Amino acid sequence: MHDHSSETMASAYSYPLLIKRLLLTPLQQTPNQEIVYRGTTRITYAQFGQRVGKLANALKNVGTQFGTTVAVMDWDSHRYLEAYFAVPMMGAVLQTVNIRLSQSEIAYTINHAGAEVLLVHADFLPVLAAIRDKLEKVRTLILIDDNGNVSDTHGLEFAGEYEQLLASCSEHYDFPDFDENTRATTFYTTGTTGLPKGVYFSHRQLVLHTITVMAALTSPESGQRFHRGDVYMPITPMFHVHAWGMPYIATVLGVKQVYPGRYVPDRLVELLRDEGVTFSHCVGTILHMLLNCPQARSADFSKWKVVIGGGALPQGLARAALERGIDIFTGYGMSETCPVLTLAQLKPQKEALSFDEEVSLRCRTGLPIPLVDLRIVDTEMRDLPHDGSSSGEVVVRAPWLTQGYLHNPEASATLWEGGYLHTQDVARIDADGYLQITDRIKDVIKSGGEWVSSLEVESLISQHPAVAEVAVIGIKSDKWGERPAALVVLRADHNPVTADELKQHVLKFSENGTISKYAVPEVVKFVEALEKTSVGKLNKKWLREHFE
Known part of the structure; x- marks a missing residue:
């Protein structure tokens, strides 16, 4: 028998795909680029790298170790980005808490994830105080205080305040190598029925999602792109599917990043203008609010690219955005898929499209990005023709799909029935390969x-x-x-x-x-x-x- 596996030198390095690898390029190539919070706090990538080390030391000092779940309740901030890196890089698990859930649901998700350490912004102290005695495993609280003037801690005991803890720690932390299939993150989907379900992603999945979505976003001939000259601001909360994975991509590319804190439409438009933001993503309802707020009337949106997800992009909204100069297009995915599966990018074409044709394409659900094996099937899992009219359920395989629901074998079996992830979305695919979702199965x-x-x-x-x-x-x-x-x-x-x-x-x-x-x-x-x-x-x- 011949052994066809490739030979490995004893001294060769196998290079596990770990989140820490995403920091190599920006720290070497763009150390002076800025990460901005609310237009007031500015740190460089070099400082960001140091702060990631300090946060890991602070978490280690309060007993965080390999496999500990660390939960975060914060607005979109540079601190959240630090947690996106430091927590998984230690081998711990980051739980991004959906702060918009009810108090009982927030308590349920923190308990279900088994979180032991909780970083909490002062704005959420009333919520935390109301549920503190229901939290089964949380033993350490760390306070996030934007203004340094929190007088009422609602009777809660803290291990310290975030900035003060970082200031007292060394920036040197030896982030270890470990199996790339180690869990990195957990968060909860808010289905319209029953309790929230936990999804989870490994280092390998997040790194592959980052690389592939980056490739997809940098691939168009012109427009609808995300590149090194862009300025990035998320308008999808960082607790929701890692803000669609975009902060990891923005960091790898070493671009200027702007984190807005709490979403207030006029404030978002001001940040867009003052910081020169060129790339964002959000749900349609938020863009609709932005375009109709007082500050938007005089704003110049002509350099702004926006991916709309979390629901269909209505043609009316797409037209309104295009008329304001916004390079708008659809992205599709779900909490279970990390999330990106498709992007409605225009293919290179010889002839210019009419405005109506362009609107129609940008509002499609899109083309599957590389490595995504996406099918539309009937109830027997048989493939349906890509004729633009046959519709069936979207089922999918990709390297970054959650492998199940946390501690929920029944729902996991349904999700992965037949070896494909079932999206519960009904769609058709046209001859050009564009997916168009027509509904949720239940809608x-x-x-x-x-x-x-x-x-x-x-x-x-x-x-x-x-x-x-x-x-x-x-x-x-x-x-x-x-x-x-x-x-x-x-x-x-x-x-x-x-x-x-x-x-x-x-x-x-x-x-x-x-x-x-x-x-x-x-x-x-x-x-x-x-x-x-x-x-x-x-x-x-x-x-x-x-x-x-």
């Missing part, structure tokens, strides 16, 4: 034997100039099984419209064959606001339950 409207895509109807209604936001849900119908109903928030600065006018608006698309006649909403109801989940997505389950 599909079945009317008169036809599948109606709530997302497509939302996108069409969003194109009416009077509409600010829209959600389409299925309501029971004796005759048709279900019929679509549209819940609409109108623009304050536009002449009002009637429900009939909006139905006529959709009817035109049905008459020209864009959608079926079953997609025209039976009911249009005007509302003040639409219920959202903790990460800014439309809460369709709540809307269905509360719809009269």
